[in-house]
Amino acid sequence: MTADAPIFELHGLTVRYGTRTALDDVSVAVPGGAIGLLGPNGAGKSTLIKALLGLLPAAAGSGQVLGHPLGGEAPQLRRRVGYMPERDAFFPGLTGFQATWYAGRLCGMPDADARRRAHEVLLFAGLEEARYRDVATYSTGMKQRVKLAQALVHDPDLLFLDEPTNGLDPKGRLEMLDLVRTIAHDKGLHVVLSSHLLRDVEDTCDRVIVVQGGKIVRHEEIKTLAHSHGDAASVRVAGDIEAFRAACAARGLAVLEQKDREMQVKLPGDGETRPLFEAAVAAGVVLRSVRPVRVTLEDALMDVLGRAV
Amino acid sequence: MVIHDRSYSRWKGDRAAPVKGATVVLEAGIKRGVATLFRRKLPAIVLILAAFGPFIFFLGVIYIRAYILGNVEKFGEGFIEFANDSEVVRMTTANPEWIYSYMILTQWAFVMVACVLLGAPLIAEDRRANALELYLSRPISVRQYLLGKLATIGTFVAMLTVIPASILILAQLSVSWSDPGEPLRLAGLLARTLVAGAVWVAIPSLTITTASSLADRARNAAILWLSVVVMLEFVVSNILREVFNADAFWLLQIGFNVRQVVNLVLGNTADLVTTVPVWASVLVLAGWAVLCLRVLAARVRPVQVVA
Numbered sequence: 001m002t003a004d005a006p007i008f009e010l011h012g013l014t015v016r017y018g019t020r021t022a023l024d025d026v027s028v029a030v031p032g033g034a035i036g037l038l039g040p041n042g043a044g045k046s047t048l049i050k051a052l053l054g055l056l057p058a059a060a061g062s063g064q065v066l067g068h069p070l071g072g073e074a075p076q077l078r079r080r081v082g083y084m085p086e087r088d089a090f091f092p093g094l095t096g097f098q099a100t101w102y103a104g105r106l107c108g109m110p111d112a113d114a115r116r117r118a119h120e121v122l123l124f125a126g127l128e129e130a131r132y133r134d135v136a137t138y139s140t141g142m143k144q145r146v147k148l149a150q151a152l153v154h155d156p157d158l159l160f161l162d163e164p165t166n167g168l169d170p171k172g173r174l175e176m177l178d179l180v181r182t183i184a185h186d187k188g189l190h191v192v193l194s195s196h197l198l199r200d201v202e203d204t205c206d207r208v209i210v211v212q213g214g215k216i217v218r219h220e221e222i223k224t225l226a227h228s229h230g231d232a233a234s235v236r237v238a239g240d241i242e243a244f245r246a247a248c249a250a251r252g253l254a255v256l257e258q259k260d261r262e263m264q265v266k267l268p269g270d271g272e273t274r275p276l277f278e279a280a281v282a283a284g285v286v287l288r289s290v291r292p293v294r295v296t297l298e299d300a301l302m303d304v305l306g307r308a309v
Numbered sequence: 310m311v312i313h314d315r316s317y318s319r320w321k322g323d324r325a326a327p328v329k330g331a332t333v334v335l336e337a338g339i340k341r342g343v344a345t346l347f348r349r350k351l352p353a354i355v356l357i358l359a360a361f362g363p364f365i366f367f368l369g370v371i372y373i374r375a376y377i378l379g380n381v382e383k384f385g386e387g388f389i390e391f392a393n394d395s396e397v398v399r400m401t402t403a404n405p406e407w408i409y410s411y412m413i414l415t416q417w418a419f420v421m422v423a424c425v426l427l428g429a430p431l432i433a434e435d436r437r438a439n440a441l442e443l444y445l446s447r448p449i450s451v452r453q454y455l456l457g458k459l460a461t462i463g464t465f466v467a468m469l470t471v472i473p474a475s476i477l478i479l480a481q482l483s484v485s486w487s488d489p490g491e492p493l494r495l496a497g498l499l500a501r502t503l504v505a506g507a508v509w510v511a512i513p514s515l516t517i518t519t520a521s522s523l524a525d526r527a528r529n530a531a532i533l534w535l536s537v538v539v540m541l542e543f544v545v546s547n548i549l550r551e552v553f554n555a556d557a558f559w560l561l562q563i564g565f566n567v568r569q570v571v572n573l574v575l576g577n578t579a580d581l582v583t584t585v586p587v588w589a590s591v592l593v594l595a596g597w598a599v600l601c602l603r604v605l606a607a608r609v610r611p612v613q614v615v616a
Contacts, residue, residue: 053446055611075448079324083446089439092430093341102337106447108328109320117320124317136438150443155320187317 005067007032007158007190008052013061013070015044015051022047024214025061030192034184036201036222037194038301039211045194046086048211049160052192053083066158079107082151086162086194088143096122096131096138096146100153107154114153121149125179141172148179158190159183165200173200180204202297210301225300231271232293236262239285247279256299264293330449334457335464342427342465360419363411364473368480371401375484403481403495405575408502411477412470412509413568419469420513424534428462428517430527432609437525445611455518455605463514471506475499498575505574512567512594519601522608538563556584563597566590 006029015023023044037045050056052065054074063070068077091099097118104114122131125145130138135146144164151159161180165173181204184191195201201208201222208225210218218225237244238261245255248265253275256264265276273290280287346353377384377392391397399407435441444454478499485491517534524530546561559565569590572578 050612055442055446075328075450078446078448079328085439085442085446087439087442089443091337091440091443092434092438093344102333103443103447105333105337106328106330106444106449108324108326108448109322110326113320113322120318152317183317187319 006030007035007192008063008065010063010070011061013051013063014059015047015056016059017047021059022214023051026214026216027061028209028216028219030207030209030219032190033207034180034191034193034205036205036208037192037211038198038201038208039196041196043196043211044214045196045211046162047214049083049162049192049194053078053081053160079154080157082154082156082159084144084147084151084159084161084164086166088140089147090135090143092136094135095133096127096135096142096149099135099146100131100149103150104153109154117153117155118149121152122146124152125149126175140167141169141176144168144172144176148176152183156189158192161191161193163195164193165195165197177203198298198301208297222297225297232256232264232266232299233273233276234262234264234289234291234293235276236288237280237285238288240283241285243283244279244285247283248276250282251275251279253279328448330447330453331456331460334444334449334454335460338431338457338461339464342461345427345430356419356422360416360469361473363415364477367400367411367477370397371477371480371484374398374401401481403478403498405498405501405572405577408474408478408498408505409572409575409577412474412502412506413571416470417564420466420509421538423465423469424462424513424517425531427465428514429521429524429531429534431458431462431518432521433524433527433530436522441609442611451606451609455609458521459514459518462517463510466510466514467506470509471503474502474506478502501575505571508570508574508594509567512563512597515598515601516563519604522605557589559585560589560593563594566593566597570594 009029010026013023013026014021026048037048039045047056051058052063052070054071054077058071065077066080068074068080091102094102100118100122101114104117105111109117119131122128125148127142127145127149130142131146135143138146144167148161148164151161164180165176168176177200180191180193183189184204191204193201193205206221208218208220208222209216241258241261241263245258245263248255252268254266256266258264267273268275271292276290277287346356374392374397377388381389435444445451478495482492482495482499485495516537517530520534520537521527521530524533542562542564546558546565549558549561550556565585569585569587573587573591
């Protein structure tokens with residue numbers, strides 16, 4: 001695999017649970033870095049990760065992950081990827097240290113290396129003396145940390161994190177995101193982070209893949225996605241507001257929302273406000289105030305998802 | 310003051326070395342089994358003494374008798390008589406009946422305890438803790454995982470049955486090396502014991518592992534396993550035999566079929582129901598093993614799809 005080759009590539013991938021189609025004809029080529037998988041619950045994010053890991057068979061289509069063909073048990077691929085599952089999962093009857101050491105041994109690490117790495121990644125994940133306690137006694141936050149340590153112990157090239165902030169309190173969430181950011185941006189690992197929380201993805205990732213109804217509806221850099229939706233202006237109008245709406249529509253200015261006499265109008269790509277004033281003149285209204293409003297990733301995502309439905 | 314490096318560092322080890330998944334699962338399974346057993350120390354010690362008591366006794370008698378017979382000048386008439394007593398000779402002469410009696414009749418209760426205590430949690434607890442997803446997202450296959458789990462309970466059952474039986478034969482061999490024909494006879498017996506022991510280890514191990522895969526808790530797996538054993542061994546088979554007056558219903562008892570096959574391998578005729586052909590028992594056991602393996606393959610998956 002060359003440096004700029006995609007970390008994974010899918011061609012018409014379809015995955016079904018019985019008769020229900022969870023991923024429908026998905027095609028995408030994803031370059032390295034920190035990738036966010038965004039979408040509402042049930043969109044197919046976890047299914048996509050499991051299909052990439054070979055845990056779910058493809059009903060149709062093909063693909064590759066880190067140069068290894070998709071499907072099957074693919075031991076060589078799994079030595080190079082780490083996986084932090086969404087749900088509560090642990091090796092029963094083991095302490096945090098033993099579970100992490102065991103995860104390393106299962107990845108083919110020699111005993112001494114697995115022991116040393118287990119201590120290292122547990123300290124990195126913030127589990128100090130607690131690493132000698134049975135995982136079953138851990139709080140939700142500690143379980144998430146030990147899952148992260150288990151996914152990292154064999155030093156994967158690609159890390160799949162499925163809803164890593166699930167069940168965490170605000171402080172724990174920020175700490176977890178900080179760890180993910182460090183791994184992705186300072187340590188050179190490729191990270192695929194699945195979340196339904198926009199801020200998690202916005203805070204940690206460079207690119208975003210938006211999944212909706214088993215399809216990929218958008219895949220691009222986060223800043224491009226936000227920018228491609230341009231900027232908006234919050235406008236307070238005096239006069240015939242319906243005439244102003246019609247004049248905006250005639251000039252291709254979408255009204256995002258309206259509350260009484262105040263409305264948010266989406267501006268053209270370059271953020272130019274001139275068409276707004278032209279619409280006011282045409283409608284014979286007075287603009288009492290015009291304030292710029294930045295389009296966030298949330299607005300962009302809602303727009304993308306809204307169009308996809 | 311100890312200063313820990315809390316940053317993330319890359320691992321520079323060999324990433325191409327083969328993954329011995331089954332061995333890693335076996336190693337962890339045995340450690341966990343021992344920890345489970347010794348959770349309560351006193352009952353564990355009592356159980357171990359009871360399970361290995363006959364083995365230690367037989368081993369002691371073999372070596373004491375050999376020592377007395379090898380040093381007759383040091384011992385009085387009474388000791389020589391003791392060493393040549395027919396009952397002592399019978400106890401220290403390894404033969405097919407003796408092996409059968411030790412492996413099956415003496416140890417079956419301990420095999421049951423091992424299956425309930427150490428076999429029932431094997432897969433059930435992994436299912437309860439969602440650990441299958443963790444195992445199978447790593448470079449080990451379903452086959453390696455199952456092999457590791459089966460080997461775990463198989464090791465414990467073997468430690469109770471075929472391993473002590475084999476050690477007793479080897480002990481006998483070590484003291485009767487100079488007897489003409491004896492080493493060859495004991496070597497043959499050892500080979501047959503290993504094969505018979507493999508059957509005796511495999512069937513309970515497969516059955517309890519399958520029961521474990523069907524439950525989400527060790528307790529439920531143990532209840533399921535005991536129910537199957539009790540129903541087939543003691544209720545269904547006996548009732549049907551009484552009602553229809555046909556020996557063929559012996560075949561419903563997995564334990565009976567194991568005894569038939571073990572006897573066949575050891576070249577024994579004890580405890581055989583002559584009207585039930587041994588080949589039928591072999592077929593029943595083979596079918597049972599295939600059924601267990603199919604259930605295991607269906608139940609051990611990284612992702613459970615609920616329709």
